[in-house]
Amino acid sequence: DARVTQTPRHKVTEMGQEVTMRCQPILGHNTVFWYRQTMMQGLELLAYFRNRAPLDDSGMPKDRFSAEMPDATLATLKIQPSEPRDSAVYFCASALEFPTDTQYFGPGTRLTVL
Amino acid sequence: AQSVTQLDSHVSVSEGTPVLLRCNYSSSYSPSLFWYVQHPNKGLQLLLKYTSAATLVKGINGFEAEFKKSETSFHLTKPSAHMSDAAEYFCVVSDRGGGYNKLIFGAGTRLAVHP
Numbered sequence: 489d490a491r492v493t494q495t496p497r498h499k500v501t502e503m504g505q506e507v508t509m510r511c512q513p514i515l516g517h518n519t520v521f522w523y524r525q526t527m528m529q530g531l532e533l534l535a536y537f538r539n540r541a542p543l544d545d546s547g548m549p550k551d552r553f554s555a556e557m558p559d560a561t562l563a564t565l566k567i568q569p570s571e572p573r574d575s576a577v578y579f580c581a582s583a584l585e586f587p588t589d590t591q592y593f594g595p596g597t598r599l600t601v602l
Numbered sequence: 603a604q605s606v607t608q609l610d611s612h613v614s615v616s617e618g619t620p621v622l623l624r625c626n627y628s629s630s631y632s633p634s635l636f637w638y639v640q641h642p643n644k645g646l647q648l649l650l651k652y653t654s655a656a657t658l659v660k661g662i663n664g665f666e667a668e669f670k671k672s673e674t675s676f677h678l679t680k681p682s683a684h685m686s687d688a689a690e691y692f693c694v695v696s697d698r699g700g701g702y703n704k705l706i707f708g709a710g711t712r713l714a715v716h717p
Contacts (some may be wrong), residue, residue, distance in 0.1 A: 492645075519702070531692070538702065566630040579645060589703040590694075593638075593646040 490514045494580050500600045506568040511599045512561055513582030520563045521581040521591060522548075522555055531579075537563065538585065549589035570601045604629045604697040608708035616716050621665075621680040623711045626692030628674065634696040635676045636705070637667055641689045649691075652676065663687070688715045 493512045501507055513520050522534040536544040540557040548555065552571070557563045567574055577598050581591040626634060631687040637649040650661025657669045663686075667678045676693060693708040 521705075530709050533704060536702060536704070543702065544704070581646075583703065585702070590636075590648060590651060591703070591705060592648070595645040598643075 492580055492582050492592055494578075494594035494597050496597060497595060498598045500602065501570055502602050503571055504569045505601075506566065507570045507574075507599060507601075509565045509578050509580075511563040511565070511580030511582075511594060513563065513580070514584075514592055515561070517582035517584050517592075518560075519583045519585050519589070520557060521583075522563070522565050523579040523581065523593075525577045525579060525596070526575075534565070534578075543577075558565070567599075570599075572601045575599055575601050604633060604695045604706050606635075606693050606695045606706055606708040608691075608693050608711050611709065612712050612714070614714040614716065615683045617625060617685055618682050621678070621683045621687065623678040623679065623691050623693075623713065624709060625676045626674050627676060627693070627695045635667075635669065636667070636694040636696070637661065637676075637678050638692045638694060639689050640692065640710075646692065647664070651679070666672065683713075683715045685715050685717070688713055693700050 495510045517541050520537040525531045534548040535555040537557050556567045577596045579596045580594045583589050583591045605628045607626045612643045635652040640645040640646045652659045652669045660666045665680045690710045690712050692710050695706050697704045
């Protein structure tokens, strides 16, 4: 049963620390998405990759957030330095662009910045 | 631009009674529409998807949704609620304006199921 995996599942850190979240997309999927979920804003798209290339990161605060795909099996989302307002659940999703492009979500990383 | 409105933030039903979760969308072209479900502390799971084939779409766990273009609606229904259906449900429209399948999420409807 193929699924998206994310690590860590929970992260508590102090303001100013670096946070790295990891995602393993479903094998063979060529698109990867990062989302953030908060009570106030709901689900927001942060970044989109196709074939490991970042094509849309307009939803991501550029000064402190960065997203990369070092290889086809790993996507990372990094926050440096972290702030309390970054506290949220971060989801990764992957999809095979053709023919169905349905996105499959990971279980999320719950981040708390104190 | 595409958008989606979920008309109820909370819905409460009794076990065994029908479920109706309402969703209206706005799209400048023929959209792809989805319903995702999120159980507490879990990721989002795809319930069903509409992509301009049959207007009545059947999903998992007995859910179905009907695409009504004249009403710009995509309401989710289930004939008989089960306790395990208690979760948050998201109506989603895809926006291909940027050349890829960007999902636009509704605010969510929290479904409570009472014994």
